[in-house]
Amino acid sequence: MSQSYDRGLIEDFGRWREFSAGMWAWILHKFTGWVLIGYLFMHIAVLSTAIDAASGDPATYTDTIQGLESLLVVRVLEIGLLATAVFHILNGVRLLMVDLGVGLEAQDKSFYASLVVTGGIVVASVPTFLGGGVV
Amino acid sequence: MSTEQDEPTAETTTDADEAPAQTPGDRRREEKQARMQVTERERAEAAAAADETVQLKVFRFDPEVPEKEEPRFDDFHVPYVQGMTVLDALIYARDEFDSSLTFRHSCRQAVCGSDALFINGSQRLACKTQLSALDAPVRVEPLPHQDVVKDLVVDMxxxxxxxxxxxxxxxSEEFPEGELEEQRQSxxxxxxxxxxxxxxxxxxxxxxxxxxxxxxxxxxxxxxxxxxxxxxxxxxxxxxxxxxxxxxxxxxxxxxxxxxxxxxxxxxxxxxxxxxxxxxxxxxxxxxxxxx
Amino acid sequence: MAERYSSFEPNGATWLLQRITAALLVVLLAFHFFQLHFLNHAYEVTFADTQARMEDPAYFATMVLFLVAAAFHGLNGIYNALVNQGIEGTRKTIAKYGLTLAGIVLVAQGIRVAMAMAGVTIS
Missing domain, CATH: 1.10.1060.10 (Alpha-helical ferredoxin)
Structure with missing residues (x-):
């Protein structure tokens, strides 16, 4: 054997049309996970204004939060965050079931179900998220 | 093919009587030639009879030939026969079109495990994948994530x-009492x-x-x-x-x-x-x- | 390897912890979202409201648990993703301690914030 040929990662995103339910679930779970941990760091950073607020000026905190909430972009992003969190929760429950060995034959159906339910919850929540004091 | 061998026995005996100069070797060669003509004719007929051919796109790579060092896909148009598997089509392509086409296969019945290939974007055994179940053209590649040695052969x-x-x-190191006793499983x-x-x-x-x-x-x-x-x-x-x-x-x-x-x-x-x-x-x- | 089988394999332990925190977070995250977007609207949040909530020790403890669980689950998730990618050697060690440090900082800052909200001050 003189040499061989490394074809590299064949199942990359270029083949996304051929991905199965389990693969999509994994990709989305990972993606939403990254978003959520990123958000957690940001969330704590924003809430850190409470430290200044506690030492005398409550407006720092209230103004920061209400200022952010008055922006339409923030509201839209929050809907995105809700979608991300709800999907991660529902698919997470699906994964816990898989870990417990429950309903492995229906793993693709439960993935589609978590997508549909996520969509439903998000659509139903849009009025709540957009209502009240958007500039 | 081996089953055909017995058929001409009656005739050969008469032949041997008329022409004693013919050696058994000659006779065998003659028979073999006749058989090959029959199979070739059968193949040609089958190809003509097949209204459809199946297009295979096969991954090719050969590090030992400079012109083939660059991986490419070759097209093969194989006459379709009902019940044909991807492995059948590959064997046809190798036997009829390009004898250098290299792939592993052995038992042809999903037992030996040597012909797992990447067929139309999914890992399948070529011998148990019906062409009729696939969209044409059928794309045949070596298994992903393993180094390719040649054509469809990967390093396992x-x-x-x-x-x-x-x-x-x-x-297990515990053996049951008695010399010929079996290790039983429920x-x-x-x-x-x-x-x-x-x-x-x-x-x-x-x-x-x-x-x-x-x-x-x-x-x-x-x-x-x-x-x-x-x-x-x-x-x-x-x-x-x-x-x-x-x-x-x-x-x-x-x-x-x-x-x-x-x-x-x-x-x-x-x-x-x-x-x-x-x-x-x-x-x-x-x-x-x-x-x- | 000299250690007994009975010593809990760290990989198995983190795997189990990842599932336990997952189950906790399902409840806590749903509660958190529900409370601060549906029960109370985010745009009406004021420091006084936040203070009132945080002064309840049970709520305070729940939020700290939430933070710790989320930080572990998230950062361990990132670490797992990196190992799945085949990260090895020095880079793996850096990732491990880097993520641990990030987790400690996150939790420390989070608790500081929560204490400020609850009106507890040290210093």
Whole structure:
């Protein structure tokens, strides 16, 4: 054997049309996970204004939060965050079931179900998220 | 073809009477030629009779020929016969069009596990994949995530290393009394490990696994299933099971499985690989909690 | 390897912890979202409201648990993703300690914030 040929990662995103339910679930779970941990760091950073607020000026905190909430972009992003969190929760429950060995034959159906339910919850929540004091 | 040999016996005896100068060797060669003409005619007829041909796009690579060092796809138009598998089509293409086309195959009935290929974007056994079930053109590639040696032949060394790593053999040291006594297994236990024993070492699962592709040290579905087959076998003693679990519990053992179900979906023997891996995870946690 | 089988394999332990925190977070995250977007609207949040909530020790403890669980689950998730990619050697060690440090900083800052909200001050 003189040499061989490394074809590299064949199942990359270029083949996304051929991905199965389990693969999509994994990709989305990972993606939403990254978003959520990123958000957690940001969330704590924003809430850190409470430290200044506690030492005398409550407006720092209230103004920061209400200022952010008055922006339409923030509201839209929050809907995105809700979608991300709800999907991660529902698919997470699906994964816990898989870990417990429950309903492995229906793993693709439960993935589609978590997508549909996520969509439903998000659509139903849009009025709540957009209502009240958007500039 | 061998069954055809007996047929002309009656005639040859008369031939031999009339022309005694003919040696048995001559006679054999003559017969062989006649047979080949028949098969060639049959083939030509079959090709003519076939209204349709199937287009195969086959991955080609040969490091020993400078012109073929650059991987490419070759088209083959194979006359379609009802019941034709991808392996049949490849054999036809090799025999009729390009004798340098290289691929592994042996039993042709999904037992030897040598012809796992990447067919239309999925790992399948060429011998049990019907052309009629595929969209044309049929794209045939070597198994992904393994080095290609030539054409459709991949280097299986790493796969075999992972299989060996789980010690895929019975290690029981307790033997029943009596010289000819068997090591018995209960029907229930046999049933439990039944699916896991069906592995034919084809490597389709390992090739489909996204994690095995990234983490080279990951044992992979086939090896873990092999370990399951022995760990769950009641004929092995507890300390051997513990030894097996210790191999499974390494960082690159069962924990790397992300339950994508890719392996379970491609397994040509329908082994519930993900289920077995999950059961080993729970088993590992349980036995640890018990000792803790 | 010299250690007994009975010593809990760290990989198995983190795997189990990842599932336990997951189950906790399902409840806590749903509660958190529900409370601060549906029960109370985010745009009406004021420091006084936040203070009132945080002064309840049970709520305070729940939020700290939430933070710790989320930090572990998230950062361990990232670490797992990196190992799945095949990260090895020095880079793996850096990732491990880097993520641990990030987790400690996150939790420390989070608790500081929560204490400020609850009106507890040290210093």
């Amino acid at each position: 060394e790493h796969f075999y290393d992972q299989m060996e790593a789980v010690e895929p053999y019975m290690q 029907p229930e236990n046999r049933e439990k490990i039944k699916m896991s024993t069906r592995c034919i070492w084809c490597g389709a699962c390992m090739s489909s696994c996204n994690i095995a592709a990234g983490d080279n040290e990951y044992l992979g579905p086939a090896a873990i299933n092999k370990a399951y087959r022995f760990a769950m076998d009641e004929r092995e003693e507890d300390d051997i099971k513990e030894h097996r679990m210790r191999i499974m519990e390494q960082e690159h053992g069962v924990w790397r499985c992300q339950t994508q179900f890719s392996c379970t979906e491609v397994c040509p023997k329908d082994i519930p690989l993900t289920e077995h891996i999950q059961e080993l995870k729970r088993e590992a946690v349980k036995s640890n909690l018990k000792f803790w």
